[in-house]
Amino acid sequence: MKVRTKLILALLLLSAVFITSRYLFAAFEVKRVRVLLQAAIDDKSFTFDKLVDLKGAAIKTFVYEYTTWDEMVNFVQDNSLTWAEANINENTLKTYNADAIWIYNTGLSEVYSIKSRQAAALKNIPFSIDAVASTLLKNRFCHFFVKTQAGLMEI
Secondary structure (H helix, E strand, O other), X not given: OOHHXXXXXXXXXXXXXXXXXXXXXXXXXXXXXXXXXXHHHHHHHHHHHHHHHHHHHHHHHHHHHHHOOHHHHHHHHHOOHHHHHHXXXXXXXXXXXXXXXXXXXXXXXXXXXXXXXXXXXXOOOOOOHHHHHHHHHHOOOOOOEEEEOOEEEEO
16 A cells, blocks of 8 residues: 555544544533533522422411311301401411411301401402312312412412
8 A cells, every 4th residue: 555545544544533532522511511401400499499398388387287276177167257366467477477368168268368568469369269179178288379460479
């Protein structure tokens, strides 16, 4: 083989190695970036979930404690507004970091409600009670978010 042919073959081989290594490097870099982005998304999602849990812990405590309170059960059955006004008031909203409280009986009729100044624009519960009736009949508690005029509201 002539020297010129050997040089051309060496140059072609070197070019093939360079192009292949460049392609592999780009493919690995794309994969690395995807892994990093997914890790960032997972981290932010985890942080958001923890933040929602921490912020909602007071409301969750309120719901669980008041739901199992015998006097609350009696109030819902008897509809004694004096008990509700004494025990579920502005101080209750502040204590549990809530903007509004709606209490319904098992017939899905509103028994009592109270709203903070921030939620005063909400005339009624910001969703159809019939929409969650089937869930409430199956589970004692449900947790979701509703978009209102004032922004996102945790229910």
